[in-house]
Amino acid sequence: MKKMNNPDxxxxxxxxxxxxxxxxxxxxxxxxxxxxxxNSLSKPFLKLIGGRTMIQLTVERLLGIVPKExxxxxxxxxxxxxxxxxxxxxxxGNFIVEPEGRDTAPCIGYAAIWLLRSDPEAxxxxxxxxxxxxxxxxxxxxxxxxxxxxxSGNYLVTIGIKPVRPxxxxxYIKAHEAFSSSKDGFCFKVETFVEKPDFNRAAAYxxxxxxxxxxxxxxxxxxTVLLGMERHMPELYVNLLKIGDALAVxxxxxxxxxxxxxxxxxxxxxxxxxxxxxxxxxGEFRWDDVGTWSSLLRVMEPDDNGNYTSGDxxxxxxxxxxIYSDGTLVASIGISDLVxxxxxxxxxxxxxxxxxxxxxxxxxxxxxxxxxxx
Amino acid sequence: MKKMNNPDxxxxxxxxxxxxxxxxxxxxxxxxxxxxxxNSLSKPFLKLIGGRTMIQLTVERLLGIVPKExxxxxxxxxxxxxxxxxxxxxxxGNFIVEPEGRDTAPCIGYAAIWLLRSDPEAxxxxxxxxxxxxxxxxxxxxxxxxxxxxxSGNYLVTIGIKPVRPxxxxxYIKAHEAFSSSKDGFCFKVETFVEKPDFNRAAAYxxxxxxxxxxxxxxxxxxTVLLGMERHMPELYVNLLKIGDALAVxxxxxxxxxxxxxxxxxxxxxxxxxxxxxxxxxGEFRWDDVGTWSSLLRVMEPDDNGNYTSGDxxxxxxxxxxIYSDGTLVASIGISDLVxxxxxxxxxxxxxxxxxxxxxxxxxxxxxxxxxxx
Numbered sequence: 001m002k003k004m005n006n007p008d009x010x011x012x013x014x015x016x017x018x019x020x021x022x023x024x025x026x027x028x029x030x031x032x033x034x035x036x037x038x039n040s041l042s043k044p045f046l047k048l049i050g051g052r053t054m055i056q057l058t059v060e061r062l063l064g065i066v067p068k069e070x071x072x073x074x075x076x077x078x079x080x081x082x083x084x085x086x087x088x089x090x091x092x093g094n095f096i097v098e099p100e101g102r103d104t105a106p107c108i109g110y111a112a113i114w115l116l117r118s119d120p121e122a123x124x125x126x127x128x129x130x131x132x133x134x135x136x137x138x139x140x141x142x143x144x145x146x147x148x149x150x151x152s153g154n155y156l157v158t159i160g161i162k163p164v165r166p167x168x169x170x171x172y173i174k175a176h177e178a179f180s181s182s183k184d185g186f187c188f189k190v191e192t193f194v195e196k197p198d199f200n201r202a203a204a205y206x207x208x209x210x211x212x213x214x215x216x217x218x219x220x221x222x223x224t225v226l227l228g229m230e231r232h233m234p235e236l237y238v239n240l241l242k243i244g245d246a247l248a249v250x251x252x253x254x255x256x257x258x259x260x261x262x263x264x265x266x267x268x269x270x271x272x273x274x275x276x277x278x279x280x281x282x283g284e285f286r287w288d289d290v291g292t293w294s295s296l297l298r299v300m301e302p303d304d305n306g307n308y309t310s311g312d313x314x315x316x317x318x319x320x321x322x323i324y325s326d327g328t329l330v331a332s333i334g335i336s337d338l339v340x341x342x343x344x345x346x347x348x349x350x351x352x353x354x355x356x357x358x359x360x361x362x363x364x365x366x367x368x369x370x371x372x373x374x
Numbered sequence: 375m376k377k378m379n380n381p382d383x384x385x386x387x388x389x390x391x392x393x394x395x396x397x398x399x400x401x402x403x404x405x406x407x408x409x410x411x412x413n414s415l416s417k418p419f420l421k422l423i424g425g426r427t428m429i430q431l432t433v434e435r436l437l438g439i440v441p442k443e444x445x446x447x448x449x450x451x452x453x454x455x456x457x458x459x460x461x462x463x464x465x466x467g468n469f470i471v472e473p474e475g476r477d478t479a480p481c482i483g484y485a486a487i488w489l490l491r492s493d494p495e496a497x498x499x500x501x502x503x504x505x506x507x508x509x510x511x512x513x514x515x516x517x518x519x520x521x522x523x524x525x526s527g528n529y530l531v532t533i534g535i536k537p538v539r540p541x542x543x544x545x546y547i548k549a550h551e552a553f554s555s556s557k558d559g560f561c562f563k564v565e566t567f568v569e570k571p572d573f574n575r576a577a578a579y580x581x582x583x584x585x586x587x588x589x590x591x592x593x594x595x596x597x598t599v600l601l602g603m604e605r606h607m608p609e610l611y612v613n614l615l616k617i618g619d620a621l622a623v624x625x626x627x628x629x630x631x632x633x634x635x636x637x638x639x640x641x642x643x644x645x646x647x648x649x650x651x652x653x654x655x656x657g658e659f660r661w662d663d664v665g666t667w668s669s670l671l672r673v674m675e676p677d678d679n680g681n682y683t684s685g686d687x688x689x690x691x692x693x694x695x696x697i698y699s700d701g702t703l704v705a706s707i708g709i710s711d712l713v714x715x716x717x718x719x720x721x722x723x724x725x726x727x728x729x730x731x732x733x734x735x736x737x738x739x740x741x742x743x744x745x746x747x748x
Contacts, residue, residue: 034705035703035705312742314735314738314739314742316728316731316734316735317728325721328718328719328720328721329409329719329720329721329739329742330720330721330723331408331409331720331721331722331723331724331735331738331739332722332723332724333722333723333724333725333728333729333731333732333734333735334724334725334727334728334731335712335723335724335725338709338723340721340723342716342721344702345702345703346702346703346704346705347699347702347703347704347705347714347716347721348705348706348707349704349705349706349707349709349712349714349723350705350706350707350708350709351707351708351709353708354690354691354707354708355707357690357707357708358707360690360707361688361690361705361707364688364705365688365703365705368686368688368703
């Protein structure tokens, strides 16, 4: 890999932070954390790792970078009330309601159009609402560095995380070569984005050393990302312009109609894999997408028996398990490697290695409930 | 073993059934079926094996032997309301309330004194309220035969079950020799009663062939059992006479005082192990004391995956497990050999081999509740 000296100076950015906006994506269904999560109470709004919800922790993490006036949340109508309730300090106008979920490309495009109206020089930092990043200082430094690079307008910046295990639950970014390096770290051209691999491939990626976890965080100027969409997702782009017009006259109904016609597409698939001007910076902070109940055993400090317990629990000879109660008493005897969750919606007992299948249970539970109501 | 011909004729009993009373013991705490059972809702009153509670099934089983007027239930004040509710056909006067639980010897002595007042020739059949006996015909025949033997007044008759596995959860009866045999089966003198053995001893008993499961069922004339108590439990006997006097004048308070002073003792330990005139008849019916949640896998017909499920459940790749919901949805993924129970009192997740330890959980749960209330 080629290295260059003092390369961050190639991105002249007098005061990019004053034009920086954090956009938290809080859409998505509440399937993987059933029975705690439901469609009306999805993962960002759950207290999975302590006394604050995931979205509260996400906002707190950003307050060291931008003032609260420049923190936005994109979410569905279903979650608006709870989001406002959990984030009372954010201005009411900073909740961007998507008429319906169309995956990340439309979500990000919508937020870009929204920001562009008030600040043509806006740099947006796109972040999931429900990831675990305990090391706030390192995280902030990475974001600020990304903002510096993105502010030039030439690049779509994404954050890659050095893998520490052969994880099959994440997408990967294959870095191509060091585009630049500075005291703040490397910056890479991206060769390709890779979907969630199987175990053998994940193990190979780990060994190969040039694959990074795709943390789903992006930093770019809004005009740059819209330009990218114009080129690589022209249909979406045209619709975003129409949405911009509708926003100007406050025509919510028209926005809903346009959204309804949008194709579901992720930003990775629609833009990042196709664009030439993608750079990856290294996020040298501990990161976890907290994708399943089992991941709490990584994220939280387990007790001496390897358990993570929360709420009203009694354990007799339980080990290496997540035991989470949202109310009722949960007692376990002689168990290991289980996820046990009890909430008012139901009880889950799941082998820790099968936690991905909780989605299926959530769907079946919803079906059952539908049938009961019908 | 010596055999004799037509030996049942040694017990001349013109019409013993007309003096026969069934006494169902429904005392005891609700610990082993936590979280479904509680002190106020103990095992006899639970629907563990289908749509009827254990005590309802017990009474139904007896109605082929005696009319409902001669079926009595001994229980604590705590359970009187629910017992009357579940057994509306039994006469109100057939519920014998123990002021407090003092184990089986005082319980049986109290019932004997109670019956003696109205029928000095009473033969009492003592039965637990919460056992599983699917084969009602064979059960009835055994009881009727036992009544025939007991009516002579010479014997304390107990029912032994031929073991089919090295069970450590039951007490055993070692049969001594065949006292008699008839077309209805053998009748044995008893060598000794044995407490719950460890696994190796249970396996030896199974192989040895002269050990039988102690089903906790007894048949005798009330005067005979009281005579046995006079000899082997004189302190209890004196107190039972006092209780008889108090019953005659309806002095409940005095009965309570006497009960409070009684020593806790089981009928096995206090009388059966000491008396010389004990006979065991063979109960050639399927029998299970349904002692733990795991026992439901023996008692009930498991599904193709070896599971017994009850209530609102979803199973993805679950096997050899008891999954019981009393209300809320219980979902399981990738599990085996577990007991999962959810009720309004809490959630239990227990390795099937640890089901005996549920008592401990019930106690801890009660303690917790006590602390919360305090």
